[in-house]
Amino acid sequence: MATIKDVAKKAGVSVATVSRAINDKGYVHEDTRKLIDEAIRELNYKPNEVARSLFNKKSRLIGLILPDIRNPFFPELARGVEDEMQAHGFRLIIGNADEQLDKEIDYIETFKLNNVIGLISASTNAVLSQYKSLSFPLVLLDRTSEEHPSVHADGYAGGRLAARELVNRGSSRITLLKGPVEFQTARDRFKGAVDELYSANVEFDVMTTASFAFQEAEYWAKELFEKYPDTDGVIASNDVVAAAIIHEAHRVGKKMPEELQIIGFDDIPFSQFLYPALSTIRQPAYDMGREAAKLLIKQINGEKLESKRIQLPVQFIERQTTRKGDHHD
Amino acid sequence: MATIKDVAKKAGVSVATVSRAINDKGYVHEDTRKLIDEAIRELNYKPNEVARSLFNKKSRLIGLILPDIRNPFFPELARGVEDEMQAHGFRLIIGNADEQLDKEIDYIETFKLNNVIGLISASTNAVLSQYKSLSFPLVLLDRTSEEHPSVHADGYAGGRLAARELVNRGSSRITLLKGPVEFQTARDRFKGAVDELYSANVEFDVMTTASFAFQEAEYWAKELFEKYPDTDGVIASNDVVAAAIIHEAHRVGKKMPEELQIIGFDDIPFSQFLYPALSTIRQPAYDMGREAAKLLIKQINGEKLESKRIQLPVQFIERQTTRKGDHHD
Numbered sequence: 286m287a288t289i290k291d292v293a294k295k296a297g298v299s300v301a302t303v304s305r306a307i308n309d310k311g312y313v314h315e316d317t318r319k320l321i322d323e324a325i326r327e328l329n330y331k332p333n334e335v336a337r338s339l340f341n342k343k344s345r346l347i348g349l350i351l352p353d354i355r356n357p358f359f360p361e362l363a364r365g366v367e368d369e370m371q372a373h374g375f376r377l378i379i380g381n382a383d384e385q386l387d388k389e390i391d392y393i394e395t396f397k398l399n400n401v402i403g404l405i406s407a408s409t410n411a412v413l414s415q416y417k418s419l420s421f422p423l424v425l426l427d428r429t430s431e432e433h434p435s436v437h438a439d440g441y442a443g444g445r446l447a448a449r450e451l452v453n454r455g456s457s458r459i460t461l462l463k464g465p466v467e468f469q470t471a472r473d474r475f476k477g478a479v480d481e482l483y484s485a486n487v488e489f490d491v492m493t494t495a496s497f498a499f500q501e502a503e504y505w506a507k508e509l510f511e512k513y514p515d516t517d518g519v520i521a522s523n524d525v526v527a528a529a530i531i532h533e534a535h536r537v538g539k540k541m542p543e544e545l546q547i548i549g550f551d552d553i554p555f556s557q558f559l560y561p562a563l564s565t566i567r568q569p570a571y572d573m574g575r576e577a578a579k580l581l582i583k584q585i586n587g588e589k590l591e592s593k594r595i596q597l598p599v600q601f602i603e604r605q606t607t608r609k610g611d612h613h614d
Numbered sequence: 615m616a617t618i619k620d621v622a623k624k625a626g627v628s629v630a631t632v633s634r635a636i637n638d639k640g641y642v643h644e645d646t647r648k649l650i651d652e653a654i655r656e657l658n659y660k661p662n663e664v665a666r667s668l669f670n671k672k673s674r675l676i677g678l679i680l681p682d683i684r685n686p687f688f689p690e691l692a693r694g695v696e697d698e699m700q701a702h703g704f705r706l707i708i709g710n711a712d713e714q715l716d717k718e719i720d721y722i723e724t725f726k727l728n729n730v731i732g733l734i735s736a737s738t739n740a741v742l743s744q745y746k747s748l749s750f751p752l753v754l755l756d757r758t759s760e761e762h763p764s765v766h767a768d769g770y771a772g773g774r775l776a777a778r779e780l781v782n783r784g785s786s787r788i789t790l791l792k793g794p795v796e797f798q799t800a801r802d803r804f805k806g807a808v809d810e811l812y813s814a815n816v817e818f819d820v821m822t823t824a825s826f827a828f829q830e831a832e833y834w835a836k837e838l839f840e841k842y843p844d845t846d847g848v849i850a851s852n853d854v855v856a857a858a859i860i861h862e863a864h865r866v867g868k869k870m871p872e873e874l875q876i877i878g879f880d881d882i883p884f885s886q887f888l889y890p891a892l893s894t895i896r897q898p899a900y901d902m903g904r905e906a907a908k909l910l911i912k913q914i915n916g917e918k919l920e921s922k923r924i925q926l927p928v929q930f931i932e933r934q935t936t937r938k939g940d941h942h943d
Contacts, residue, residue: 326719329743329747331723331726331727346728354683354689354692355689355690355693355883357684357686360684360689360710361684363683363710364683364684364710364712367710367712371717371720376721378707378708378709378724378728379683379707379708379709379710380706380707380708381689381693383693383696388700390655392705394660395675395705397660398660399675399707414658499883500883503886528884531889532886532889532891554684554828554829555857555884557832557861558860558861558888559887559888559889560860560861560864560888
């Protein structure tokens with residue numbers, strides 16, 4: 286069984302330096318830290334982390350709560366968080382709340398009890414009292430709040446953009462799918478699209494999709510064509526729902542984009558493989574994850590945040606579910 | 615701040631019972647445990663888990679390592695594990711190894727250091743020495759090994775089935791995509807398909823895809839049609855790769871299924887939304903996750919395992935990338 290002395294010897298540094306590195310107390314140069322990390326790994330050295338975290342009240346463990354890992358948008362977010370955390374020597378553990386309040390609360394407690402030193406939550410219930418009583422920093426991801434630092438994409442601009450692109454490309458009977466009302470991000474998107482459609486004086490219907498989840502997307506798609514068979518343009522609440530709508534449009538015999546244009550939201554990896562390939566409003570999921578990680582690390586290090594609320598831009602990705610544009614902008 | 619006495623009072627049980635439940639020592643009836651759990655939640659009671667796990671050497675925390683959460687097959691596995699664990703009062707934390715050896719080793723260490731009481735790994739490197747030195751039970755998921763209990767789908771039968779369906783439906787110049795050689799499951803699938811094609815006396819080419827990852831699927835798809843432009847049947851290494859092949863087939867103008875049949879592997883949720891909808895060999899991912907969780911729980915509870923190696927059946931899902939079958943079986 287390797288000891289701290291073995292690690293120090295192998296890394297060519299003093300025991301005190303190894304101890305500083307392991308316990309995250311005091312300065313250790315990045316290169317030195319690397320040598321120590323390598324030695325620890327090669328020797329399979331195991332400091333008693335539990336005992337350590339009891340006395341030092343410090344670990345390098347970060348928690349991440351995702352609302353639904355089956356929606357490919359969230360794994361993208363997670364990879365961004367993870368890569369940034371790993372680059373800074375933190376460890377990330379993930380909890381999947383599966384859009385269930387109970388599970389979300391459970392994960393907050395799990396992370397607390399296991400002494401994480403920071404939490405990033407892309408959860409649906411950021412107003413929970415459980416988030417208020419944390420003794421470590423919290424960053425909200427893909428969610429916003431007045432109380433906590435947050436990273437999100439500009440949903441309002443995204444909603445406007447989606448509506449503008451559809452109108453510019455000739456849709457005149459638009460159906461706007463409204464995401465779950467409890468998400469600020471969904472509300473922002475919706476508001477943006479509504480504002481744009483009003484100012485363009487275009488007719489539209491609204492259909493509410495009470496969840497972003499996969500298993501329900503097919504249901505919304507069927508309902509859409511039953512309720513609004515004449516629609517010639519759909520602004521979907523996200524790409525998963527848009528994929529289901531494309532599939533249903535084939536079934537009912539709608540030509541895309543000639544008879545029906547569709548715009549998604551997110552740009553998940555699958556969207557490019559759909560047929561026709563999905564035009565969508567891209568959220569920079571990976572970058573959002575990285576930014577959230579940076580914001581959390583700053584807080585952990587006691588640095589002052591220049592901005593508590595980071596908003597990243599969205600972008601229209603033109604593929605084949607929209608017609609070639611008669612660009613006015 | 616709630617105390618253990620408050621919890622006992624609220625749950626209508628003795629402090630000793632609450633203590634037994636929290637510390638997982640001795641028998642507590644499931645119904646009583648539920649009452650206690652509810653009281654703990656309502657009162658927001660926080661036992662000092664770290665101190666507890668130091669003395670009791672026991673927590674209810676389980677670790678799960680996934681190789682790549684961007685491939686939708688793995689979130690399905692995770693949900694199965696999670697639901698089963700939650701039903702039995704365990705907590706699950708997830709690590710995403712991102713197909714990187716370093717990250718995988720890191721997660722094993724993280725879980726060890728945080729006193730998980732069991733580990734499920736769907737990782738790519740199950741032969742690692744790090745898995746051998748664990749002091750708690752391990753179950754391999756979607757992987758097999760001689761040394762550890764494991765749950766996997768019958769890849770060999772899946773490979774045979776995919777080949778048989780393609781041949782029965784008229785493909786005669788088949789391209790067989792071989793998944794990463796380091797996966798036993800990929801080797802089993804491949805062997806099954808090869809055996810079937812040999813015995814049916816059908817010509818076939820083999821192309822190796824060195825990864826199952828999303829970002830590379832497009833590359834394999836392009837390479838496929840460059841190398842084998844005349845192929846009329848593709849057995850893809852998984853559904854992600856199959857999705858990319860469908861997309862590429864549209865681009866090069868192949869009619870599916872008339873000129874080209876494609877069979878995937880996994881049946882991820884997206885496969886039904888592809889166009890044409892993907893015919894595939896279904897692995898029961900969610901059930902595999904649940905079985906792995908059951909196997910781990912049994913070990914944690916010290917029960918004898920009736921079988922160390924659980925193999926679940928696969929199933930052909932007929933959709934639109936295969937012709938209507940002239941069924942011989």
